Amino acid sequence: MVDELYGQMLVAEKVIFNDEAKKHSISTVLNKLIVPTIPSVAIADVYMKIVIPRSKLDMIVGMKASLQVVNEAGILVNDKDLPDIMNYREVDMIPGIDISTNFRFLVLETGIYTYLLYVGENVLASYTLNVVSEESILKGGEKNGGMP
Secondary structure (H helix, E strand, O other), X not given: OOOOOEEEEEEEEEEEEXXXXXXXXXXXXXXXXXXXXXOEEEEEEEEEEEEOOHHHHHHHOOOXXXXXXXXXXXXXXXXXXXXXXXXXXXXXXXXXXXXXXXXEEEEOOOEEEEEEEEEOOEEEEEEEEEEEEHHHHHOOOOHHHHOO
């Protein structure tokens, strides 16, 4: 039984929604993203799953949701409004919504960037992504031999 609102998130090279089957396909989940140079724009797809407890369905449906990315210093580098929270599941399923979106942000320095899924004022899920440049790998500045 689900008692609390919670979310999950994955960042991938590609997330495709099949409207007919009502299913998402996720290809190549990312832990590291390699950009050609600095500055650059990081581009990836994000899959988010929000699970809503039945006891709080009326209170949560219609709430605003957003996706943000912050750098290692906690500075916001981009944000995006998401669809309002709705229950798109069948009656016999746990209430919730799956959302996928393409998300881009400006990379001014390599490092760890954190995706934050907000519902209202609360962070529901987070995902960290290491962003490195091809330049730093070629110069030997990347740990672990520059392996993606």
